[in-house]
Amino acid sequence: MVKYSQHQLDLAFGALAHPIRRGILARLSTGEASVAELAKPFKVSAPAITKHMKILEEAGLLSRKKLGRVHRCRLEERRMKQAQEWLAEHRKFWNDKLDALERYLKENP
Amino acid sequence: MVKYSQHQLDLAFGALAHPIRRGILARLSTGEASVAELAKPFKVSAPAITKHMKILEEAGLLSRKKLGRVHRCRLEERRMKQAQEWLAEHRKFWNDKLDALERYLKENP
DNA sequence: ACTATACTTAACCATCTGGTTAAGTATAAA
DNA sequence: TTTATACTTAACCAGATGGTTAAGTATAGT
Numbered sequence: 001m002v003k004y005s006q007h008q009l010d011l012a013f014g015a016l017a018h019p020i021r022r023g024i025l026a027r028l029s030t031g032e033a034s035v036a037e038l039a040k041p042f043k044v045s046a047p048a049i050t051k052h053m054k055i056l057e058e059a060g061l062l063s064r065k066k067l068g069r070v071h072r073c074r075l076e077e078r079r080m081k082q083a084q085e086w087l088a089e090h091r092k093f094w095n096d097k098l099d100a101l102e103r104y105l106k107e108n109p
Numbered sequence: 110m111v112k113y114s115q116h117q118l119d120l121a122f123g124a125l126a127h128p129i130r131r132g133i134l135a136r137l138s139t140g141e142a143s144v145a146e147l148a149k150p151f152k153v154s155a156p157a158i159t160k161h162m163k164i165l166e167e168a169g170l171l172s173r174k175k176l177g178r179v180h181r182c183r184l185e186e187r188r189m190k191q192a193q194e195w196l197a198e199h200r201k202f203w204n205d206k207l208d209a210l211e212r213y214l215k216e217n218p
Numbered sequence: 219a220c221t222a223t224a225c226t227t228a229a230c231c232a233t234c235t236g237g238t239t240a241a242g243t244a245t246a247a248a
Numbered sequence: 249t250t251t252a253t254a255c256t257t258a259a260c261c262a263g264a265t266g267g268t269t270a271a272g273t274a275t276a277g278t
Contacts, residue, residue, distance in 0.1 A: 014122075016118075049225090069224045178253065
């Protein structure tokens with residue numbers, strides 16, 4: 001069952017594969033922000049942030065509009081949800097296994 | 110709140126960012142398999158599969174033991190769960206937004 | 219008009235990814 | 249013992265990632 005474009009999932013998971021980009025997404029999950037605000041916690045150059053933004057944007061996880069010279073950024077929840085759902089599709093199996101694993105670990109500490 | 114090594118998450122999400130590797134994981138979620146069995150659905154060379162296996166293994170998503178000349182592969186549920194949980198940590202926010210989005214889309218088709 | 223701010227683009231570099239073919243190792247089967 | 253099977257390693261290549269510095273564009277403030 002292929003619900004979403006494999007390529008979109010590639011881009012979404014690839015975008016999640018870097019701590020700066022996950023940090024940006026985490027920050028955005030609490031509300032919109034400018035590029036400068038998103039960049040603040042990280043000690044890399046501005047162009048490095050621009051590149052991360054581009055990867056997030058091309059993955060469809062983030063969108064923005066320019067207000068004056070400030071770029072107002074927001075999460076794109078739909079694409080984010082698709083990544084979540086790929087994992088969720090398999091969660092039943094994994095959870096079955098995890099339940100067994102956790103029982104085992106409880107009984108064999 | 111950083112529950113897991115950022116680096117481990119990098120590797121896990123990076124490993125999820127390729128359709129062949131997601132296919133391998135999906136197959137493994139239904140039970141153990143040999144490398145040849147995992148490779149079967151994909152029309153790439155054996156060394157290409159070896160590399161995908163290595164990426165999955167280094168991400169901690171997959172383990173194996175050698176029985177004779179066959180490598181028996183299985184999912185590593187714990188690491189898989191860590192990736193799931195990073196998303197889950199943010200799901201509350203996202204779901205709030207998604208709920209709002211879906212209400213909006215229902216009312217503004 | 220000038221200067222500072224917010225951000226991007228260009229050019230460069232090292233490393234990783236994702237594929238190939240050819241060759242190698244270890245086990246099983248004949 | 250010879251051969252086939254299961255898989256890996258080596259060597260190569262193209263393209264993407266992730267960082268840098270230097271320079272550019274557009275808007276805002278003085």
